[in-house]
Structure formats: C-alpha cells, structure tokens
Amino acid sequence: MQEIDVTAIGNAIVDVLAHADDAFLDEHSLTKGSMALIDENQAHALYERMGQAVECSGGSAGNTAAGLAGLGARTAYVGKVKNDQLGEVFAHDIRAVGVDFDTLPAKDGPATARCLILVTPDAQRTMNTYLGACRELGPNDLDAERIRRSKVTYMEGYLWDPPGAKQAFLEASRIAEAAGRKTSLSLSDPFCVERHREDFLDLVEHHVDLLFANEEEICSLYQVPDIEQAAAAVRGHCELAILTRSEKGALVLNGEQSFEVAAEPIERLVDTTGAGDLFAAGFLYGYTQGRPPAEAARIGAICAAEVIGHFGARPDADLAALVAQRLG
C-alpha cells in the first residue's frame, strides 16, 4: 500500500457564510472571531435571522486536507456526515480535490453539521457550529492501516468537543505513535482551549510532534499574557511548534531554535475563514516533502494568503502553481 502524506481527522462541516455587521453580532451576543457551539434550535433561530448565504464545505481539518491535496500531497480525511444533501455536498467537495474520504455517513440521527459564519466588514469571521452528525464519529471509523501508512496524522482540537470523536482522536494518535509516525494537533480556537486545557496540555507535552496554534490559543493554553512567555512554555515539548500571528506572520519553534516568517502580502482581505487551516496545509505539505521548516512555513503563509483573499475557507486557486510561482 502506498504511503500517505497526511491523514486529517476532524469535524465534517458545511459552512453557511453570510455578511453581517457588528450590530448583528452584538444583538445576538456573538463574540467576534470565535467559534461557539450551538444546538439545533439555536442553529434554526440564528439561520432565520442571517442574511442570504452561500454554502460551501468547511471543517477545520477538512480545509487543511483540501489544501494539502491542492498542493499535491497524498491526503486522506476522516470525519462524519449524515447521508443527507449537505453530507453529499461535503463528500463531493473533499473527494473532488483529490482527498481520500470513505468514512461511512450516518444513516440516522442528527443532520450533517453546519457552521453558520458571519463575516463582518473587517473580514473577521464569527462561527456558530451545530455539530450534528459529527457526534457520531468514533474509533470504529478509523482505518488503522491507513494511519500507520501516514507520515503525519493531523487532528483538530475541535474533535475534543464531541465525546466519540475525542476517543477516535486518542486512538488515532496511539496508532500513529506505535507505528513511529508523527502526530499533529491544531488548537483550533481559544475557547476550545479553555474547554479542554488540561487534556490539551497533556497532549502537547507528551504526544504531539507538530503543534499549530495562533497567538491567542497558545497564550490561553499556558494562561500567559504574551507569545514570548507562551513560546518559552511550549519550547522543547514538540518537535515543531508553529505559532501563527495573523498579519505579523508566524513564529516557528524547532527544538532549541526558533525563527519568524513574515505574512505573505495580499491584494485584499475578504474573509479570514480558513487562514489557520491553510497555513497548516502549507506547512504540512512542506514538512512531508522533506523541506526545511522555514520553507514549509513560507508555503503555509502563501496558502493562508490565498484563502483570506476570497469568501470561503477552501482554496480557489491552484495552490501548487501558486506556491511554485511564489517560491520562484
């Protein structure tokens, strides 16, 4: 069987994106830039108040997988949809970009997950997730042989929210570790870190090889006020810690070394949804192709810049061509 570059595991979600103004966020007590979990009733109520929307496949690790495949990496994805229309949309989109996706859809139970995303004029996204069928993901959905064949098993912190998915996460990382493969974690969101800090600390300090976090998330993990202190705390625990800082670029900790990477210049900022996911895609692509971390981070920055230049969290452009052109 062929080696896989990355198997990504995440909550399989269809994004519902609409423009909104700051007053709308205030009125609905939504915290700008964050992800809140909502139940089915809340999802219906919020959807009814939202403006005209566009649907496109999303999910943090799903976006990363789509980016990896777009760059040319051999990529697999594990995540749970229901066999409904939105589940079909999710499965179609991730397969259409070349990702192996064969997690069985749920036959009954809640509908395919949706994330209601409000994009404000400052291009920030505020996310409200109804997890639906994601709650049905469990260890039985894992193909152990595929994980053993994957250079990296990448998992989103959001998996910690549905209990079965958390078990799948732990099982996948046990399989990968036992096979001498790398595991990677994205901390996903400061509120997610807040919900699961103790577990995440244990993972980061004892199990994760490649950690992705933005400034807020890593500061929340260690409950420190600035990235310097957070970097000091995480240093040495992971082979690589990639700390993204929006327009300030990224800080990469590589054992005792560390270096900064500038953000890629952009023409226009439209929608920041997916920025971190695509940074991870670019970095993991470089890493699994054996490129040095500085180059991997540069590829991450190029991919993040692409996805924030348009509406939606999956790349529009031919990422492989874009990276080839930018790296020269």
Added chain:
Amino acid sequence: MQEIDVTAIGNAIVDVLAHADDAFLDEHSLTKGSMALIDENQAHALYERMGQAVECSGGSAGNTAAGLAGLGARTAYVGKVKNDQLGEVFAHDIRAVGVDFDTLPAKDGPATARCLILVTPDAQRTMNTYLGACRELGPNDLDAERIRRSKVTYMEGYLWDPPGAKQAFLEASRIAEAAGRKTSLSLSDPFCVERHREDFLDLVEHHVDLLFANEEEICSLYQVPDIEQAAAAVRGHCELAILTRSEKGALVLNGEQSFEVAAEPIERLVDTTGAGDLFAAGFLYGYTQGRPPAEAARIGAICAAEVIGHFGARPDADLAALVAQRLG
C-alpha cells in the same frame, strides 16, 4: 392590502457552481453558455465529475426577485421547492433579502431542483438543470389576489418546461391581464425558445407587456439572423421589448421609439451567471417606480454589471446604494 411592485414566478433552483475548463465541457458534450435539462441520474453522474463547488440560491426569476428586493421594490416570488435541506436554503435566502415567498414546499416527490453550473476561465457559465420539485408547481400555488395587487407579474420562459408550471404561468397571466396589470416574460435561453417557439410567439404577440430577451433568444424566436430583423419583427407587439446584448449593452423598443443603452463598465468579469436576470431586476425596478425606460435600462445595466463581477447569480452588494451612487 398593499400594492406589490413585482410578483416573479419561476423554477426554484439551488445553483451548484464550480470552475471547469473547456476540455471538461467538450468531454461531457456540454454547449457553452446554454442551459440543458438533465434527469436525476445525469445530475448525479455530472456532479461526481465536477470539481469542488459552492452552493447558492438561484433560479432565473428568483435572482430577479432578489435583485428587485435589494433595490427596494416590494417583491413576491412563487416557485416550488421540496421540504429538504436545499429547499430550506432556497427559502431562507430569498426571504432573507426581503422577498415574500410562501409557496408550500412539496412534501414528497423529487428533491429541490439543482442547476450544476460550470464556469469556464472566460467567465461564461454552462448550466445543467435537474428540475426536481419544480415539476410540482401548478395553478393551485398561485394567490390570485396577490397577482391582482402586483404592478407587474414577471415570468421566466423556463417555466414552459415543467407542464404544471406552464399552466400556472398561463393562469397567472390571465389573472394579471383581467386586473389590468402588466405581464412580463423573459425568454430565458435560446434552446428554451427552440423548444417552445410557437407558444412564445403567441405570448409575445398577444399577451406580454414587457419582454426581456438577449440577442440570441430574440433571433431564435423569429428565426432571423440579426438583431435588427428581430427588432423589426417584435416592434409593436409589446409595450416594451428589452433586448440585451452583453458587453454591447441593450436595445430598448418602446412602441415606435427605440434607443440603445451602453453596458456598465466593470472592474473584472468573473462569472456571467445571472446577468440577464439582474438586468431585468433593474429595469423592472425603474419601471415600477415610474422612471422613464432609458433610466430603467441604465439601472438594469448597473445591476447586471454588479452580478458578473463575482461568483454566483445573486447580488453581493447593496444594489440600492450602488444605483444611487452611479445615477448620481
């Protein structure tokens, strides 16, 4: 009861938009720029081959209704979805922009209609429509009182494809005519004209007050080689015939008078889906507000230019503000 500016009747469709190259169209024997009707099996087969897509509400008259509401017109829409996830998406989006929409969704039978749209690098769209639940629309879905209260009842030629919808179309135009109201028809597509030429000729020459057609459609209707001959043929049959010519603007026949309107300059051409629908929206807005036809056509050109500057067939921008700014 309040007067309504426009009641629009059409096939209620969710668009599934993906990029494709010319080779893909050739391989699947698709005629660029046209709309083909496909059955459920063909829809599945084509969807499987299409790239990653974005879903957004569409339908020719639905797009026109959304544009009208965005301009500030009192607008109602009649069209049939099923009570499934995509039907919910359609209903949400059209209501979210302020259109009255209360056609009962079908409880069983085929799924909500989908139009698989391939957008080529030249920004042309090639449409493949699975009519699904649109086949369930019939005269019983009409609210006669609402039509009597509408200054204009606007219908898409595509309604001629599903038999029940055609009956609804005829009934609606009878009600409007009897109430001394205006009826308006869009010829929709040259292949649609080909399928229903005799009926369309009868409608245009005896019943329609405001006719919308592009160059190809009006030439197909009269089976003539150029727009001058088509204009000579249609002249006098309708109160207004609005003949759109893409980047060449539009030719408006107003009784014995006629005049041309230039296309609105655009920054970039992204996706022509919805251009004709939004031209009609702008024109009907001007018309129902009592503006002279030349100004109505100018508003149509502004709205068409907005929708071809981005992906998808419904306006992204605040059309009322855009028109106010452009008209000065």
